[in-house]
Amino acid sequence: MYTVELATLIGKMNLEVLTPDIDYKHIKICQPDVNRPALQLAGFFDHFDSDRVQIIGRVEEAYMRKMEKDHGIGILSRLMDYKVPCIVFCRGIDVEPELIQLATQKCVPILKTNKTTSSFMAEVIRWLNVELAPRMSIHGVLVDVYGEGILITGESGIGKSEAALELIKRGHRLVTDDVVEIKKVSDETLIGMAPDITRHFIELRGIGIINVKTLFGVESVKNTQAIDLVIKLEEWNKEKEYDRLGLEEQYIEYLGNKVVCHSIPIRPGRNLAVIVESAAVNHRQKKMGYNAAQELYNRVTNNLMKKNKAIEE
Template sequence: MAKVRTKDVIEKFGLELLSGEEGINRPIVTSDISRPGLELAGYFDYFPAERIQLLGKTELSFAEKLNDEEREARLEMLCSDITPAIIITRELEVPEELLEAAEREAVPILRTKQKTTRFSSLLTNFLESKLAPTTAIHGVLVDIYGVGVLITGKSGVGKSETALELVKRGHRLVADDCVEIRQEDEDTLVGSAPELIEHLLEIRGLGIINVMTLFGAGAIRRFKKISLVMDLEIWDAQKQYDRLGLEEEKMKIIDTELIKMTIPVRPGRNLAVIIEVAAMNFRLKRMGVNAAEQFTNRLTDVIEDGDHEDR
């Protein structure tokens, strides 16, 4: 099933449909956009027909200088059976030959008032967002002091209860139970809630609560960049847990690696406070302040000073 179709672009940018209405359900498979200057000059060897074709002042003024036969032939070649749309910018006049060819081949001809470069940038951003790789993860996503924290763990470990406590402490819920994640670029993952469970939180014994209704609009966010993963697991007495914070575990989601911390859960541990402090500490590390490294350096200095005194 196509993620985005030509009609989605028409609706998003309020484009004028001039021809080829039959093709508005064509799928758009790439966020790349083509400005077919070389093609209008007659070079079609590497014509990217699967892209949206953008015609601005430069392309159309060049087309006007062609003789009737060349113009008709080249504009017709722009209208392939896989071209999602041809968009005219600056509300320029569209060559009659292009309108006729587009109607025959069912290629939508669209028009916008915006300038070519500006519209190209907006369209690329929209398509990249829609066509980005996506996945879904069982967990809770919370915005803590501006840090997107993905809380994971087995069912029943206390993820939603921890999220509720974090919301009560003034932080913002993005998604509970299922987090939809899209990779916007090489190292950016953005999480959001499925529409069906947006703003909702499930607490065992209490049921489903609406966070926005209970705590107000300031307690929720529609989406957030994920920076940190906190994995909750039942305390295992046989397992060695990191006590200094020098070790950095990673978790890979799609093609992006995130820092992952494993938090053991047992009665008496305030998970909300621990996760809150972890988010603040993560921010400090990004600013160049690493408490674990500072402690290790101080410990090394004390040991070295002791060695010198013994000598």
């Protein structure tokens, strides 16, 4: 299970801390979802997930105003007894001094933002889903080619880094070399990034380590990229039959998500950069509804039907 420090959330969302006496640096968030404590304010705490960030908006604030003051403070005191990570008041709602004092006693940070409740919730959930996403690390190279995230894999020394370097010289962008950290941000999307230590570096056998950002400029690198296509490089095997039409997609699975995968046989003289560029453009065309292999198949099928019809006549 991954966690996010509350201090990081406060800085990212530009939240105002109303309880400065609380040392919140040790508080960590482990749930990407948030909670608006509507039922809890009514006294129903069954199935209450106390690990979530608690958000109070205009509706909750209006409901508490209709309560007697002592009763409202008592309900929030019971909420704080569950050791929630924090309580965020949206829309710039003024917080009673008694509540701030109570929160300080119970070591529950009270935060404030001027954003609307819905927009703040959406932004927090999106950000936490990325930060707390399941992840894994694999050996490979990730590059951005015409906006498509291409993950190049294969055995060590097969030419992944050299292909990435040629792509960079042709105007594309490097995300990471050697180690790719993959995050599953949704059932459809995988995000790849570089470890902090190796970010912007490429290892070239016989030369050593080079800094792509320094050599080719800031436009040649990128910090994160969605993984759209996997290209697996492998040594040429004359006894193996390789797909020459591409009518059926092959897939590889990472963290439960399937990604289209092409196996590319390597022989001397093949220009890997051009092959990767062509694969990226072809994959984009398929996503836009055009499949060259299917069109060729339809042409051949129609031609055979015409010939058969001519023979019958």
